[in-house]
Amino acid sequence: MIQKGYKLDFSKQTFGVILYGAPGIxxxxxxxxxxxxxxxxxxxxxxxxxxxxxxxxxxxxxxxSARNYEEVLADLETDVxxxxxxxxxxxxxxxxDYLKDWAFRTKPDAKTKTGAWNAMRGFGHVKxxxxxxxxxxxxxxxxxxxxxFHCDEKTENxxxxxxxLRCEGSFKNIVWTGIDFGAYIQMLGNKRWACFSxxxxxxxxxxxxxxxxxxxxxxxxxxxxxxxxKLFDTARKNMIQENAAVADQMENYRKVIEGVKDMLEGVTxxxxxxxxxxxxxxxxxxxxxxxxxxxxxxxxCVSLGLKYEKATASYVPAGDQK
Amino acid sequence: xxxxxxxxxxxxxxxxFDCMEEYADEAMADFLATLKREPHEPSEAMIAGTNFxxxxxxxxxxxxxxxxxxxxxxxxxxxxxxESRKFPDNYDGAKKIANIIxxxxxxxxxxxxxxxxxxxFWIYGICDVVKAGVIYDVKFRTTSLGSSDVYGKYxxxxxxxxxxxxxxxxxxFDYLVSDGRDLYVESYDxxxxxxAEVHIRNFWAxxxxxxxxxxxxxxxxxxE
Numbered sequence: 001m002i003q004k005g006y007k008l009d010f011s012k013q014t015f016g017v018i019l020y021g022a023p024g025i026x027x028x029x030x031x032x033x034x035x036x037x038x039x040x041x042x043x044x045x046x047x048x049x050x051x052x053x054x055x056x057x058x059x060x061x062x063x064x065s066a067r068n069y070e071e072v073l074a075d076l077e078t079d080v081x082x083x084x085x086x087x088x089x090x091x092x093x094x095x096x097d098y099l100k101d102w103a104f105r106t107k108p109d110a111k112t113k114t115g116a117w118n119a120m121r122g123f124g125h126v127k128x129x130x131x132x133x134x135x136x137x138x139x140x141x142x143x144x145x146x147x148x149f150h151c152d153e154k155t156e157n158x159x160x161x162x163x164x165l166r167c168e169g170s171f172k173n174i175v176w177t178g179i180d181f182g183a184y185i186q187m188l189g190n191k192r193w194a195c196f197s198x199x200x201x202x203x204x205x206x207x208x209x210x211x212x213x214x215x216x217x218x219x220x221x222x223x224x225x226x227x228x229x230k231l232f233d234t235a236r237k238n239m240i241q242e243n244a245a246v247a248d249q250m251e252n253y254r255k256v257i258e259g260v261k262d263m264l265e266g267v268t269x270x271x272x273x274x275x276x277x278x279x280x281x282x283x284x285x286x287x288x289x290x291x292x293x294x295x296x297x298x299x300x301c302v303s304l305g306l307k308y309e310k311a312t313a314s315y316v317p318a319g320d321q322k
Numbered sequence: 323x324x325x326x327x328x329x330x331x332x333x334x335x336x337x338x339f340d341c342m343e344e345y346a347d348e349a350m351a352d353f354l355a356t357l358k359r360e361p362h363e364p365s366e367a368m369i370a371g372t373n374f375x376x377x378x379x380x381x382x383x384x385x386x387x388x389x390x391x392x393x394x395x396x397x398x399x400x401x402x403x404x405e406s407r408k409f410p411d412n413y414d415g416a417k418k419i420a421n422i423i424x425x426x427x428x429x430x431x432x433x434x435x436x437x438x439x440x441x442x443f444w445i446y447g448i449c450d451v452v453k454a455g456v457i458y459d460v461k462f463r464t465t466s467l468g469s470s471d472v473y474g475k476y477x478x479x480x481x482x483x484x485x486x487x488x489x490x491x492x493x494x495f496d497y498l499v500s501d502g503r504d505l506y507v508e509s510y511d512x513x514x515x516x517x518a519e520v521h522i523r524n525f526w527a528x529x530x531x532x533x534x535x536x537x538x539x540x541x542x543x544x545x546e
Contacts, residue, residue, distance in 0.1 A: 162471075169468040170501075171468075172473070173467045173468075173472045174505065176473045176507075177506055198474055203473045203474030203477070207511075287455030288453070288454065288455050291430060291489060292427045296427065
């Protein structure tokens with residue numbers, strides 16, 4: 001099915017999220033905050049850490065425990081997994097460890113001649129598999145996916161310290177590309193905050209109107225654990241508004257670019273080049289179309305031996321420039 | 323009097339603060355060479371970066387960069403000569419970037435005037451790619467993306483503020499970082515960044531603490 005951009009339905013949009021922070025800050029509880037005591041969530045508990053969460057917040061949670069990666073894959077095929085709206089990977093660093101074990105056992109070239117871990121080949125398999133795994137959850141199963149990471153404080157070249165994801169291999173970098181939100185969870189005063197905008201001390205990612213510091217409610221007073229559910233709802237609403245605002249611009253942009261491509265077919269000499277330049281200037285431009293069309297015309301003119309002359313604001317034969 | 327300012331100049335200055343201590347002298351020498359606009363030979367890393375960028379552009383333009391090599395063997399079933407496909411170095415990463423930038427315009431010059439602290443500046447830069455309201459910058463790393471933390475690397479980079487200032491119709495700036503295999507994208511929204519003015523103001527204020535360098539800047543970067 002092909003739809004116009006302005007007709008797209010974001011009411012069931014799913015999201016990718018990174019949550020990271022110090023041990024005990026409440027990352028797992030936050031990841032399960034679906035407003036339904038965990039019933040809409042499948043927690044892939046690779047560190048057996050769910051026991052450290054408050055029982056009331058995981059009353060209905062579906063917890064996947066596995067001894068190896070193959071068991072994780074098998075459990076993803078169950079009806080419980082298929083029914084979940086959100087899949088939480090706790091932690092993503094441990095998933096990489098599981099995949100290292102899997103690659104070591106099942107991929108002959110993940111071992112050196114002496115039988116040790118071949119990091120270069122082995123991490124190649126880990127990376128390929130983890131991308132496939134995440135793609136399955138996000139795209140094929142159409143779930144929200146939340147990656148929980150531990151973090152380490154690391155000293156940078158300039159002496160400053162930064163909070164970094166605890167994870168081996170390239171996944172710690174490439175995971176950011178496919179996610180919508182990345183929050184560093186921290187205590188400021190006596191309150192917990194999810195920080196969605198990058199700062200000197202940590203990296204973060206926000207979009208669809210979610211950025212800056214967002215306070216995480218104190219759950220001790222019986223407040224429902226629904227932070228992520230509300231966050232997703234807000235993001236969906238913002239997406240719908242953003243789409244309405246941008247759709248017209250995108251449509252105008254597309255029309256202008258296509259129109260100029262057609263016009264350039266008729267540019268064959270100095271006169272037609274200058275006529276085209278004037279026509280481009282008069283078009284109802286959107287986004288960066290004016291700049292891009294100018295570049296397209298310029299390339300065409302160069303191929304015809306013409307050059308833009310600033311003094312006369314027109315294209316002239318390259319040799320005749322003043 | 324208007325002064326030209328580029329991300330190369332600001333970044334070479336910023337690196338004198340960000341680099342490891344043992345490279346401090348080298349960083350300062352590089353900055354001075356940039357300030358004096360001395361010509362320099364491109365480093366190996368710069369050449370590798372340019373080659374990678376060009377590969378991305380070639381793939382994006384639809385050029386077939388994969389070479390088909392006829393082998394000396396014959397398929398026993400079909401009787402056809404066996405073929406092998408030879409991919410250029412760093413093809414996987416370049417293909418991922420090409421998928422994003424296809425249809426965009428490459429090497430787009432942008433510029434604008436900006437007054438900071440009473441001084442007129444002329445911001446100038448060349449965007450690697452401009453497409454549908456987004457500026458893309460291709461970055462190549464000679465070391466694997468798995469070897470270090472890259473995310474957040476561009477938070478304080480002056481490139482996205484300067485370029486977004488110079489191309490006001492663009493709403494976002496994306497760094498496309500690849501090691502030739504994988505791709506990492508770091509996006510900056512126009513509404514959520516430090517303005518270009520902050521970077522220029524800091525640089526300008528620092529130059530005022532080094533009168534001899536300020537004079538060099540005024541002499542070498544003046545714009546008619």
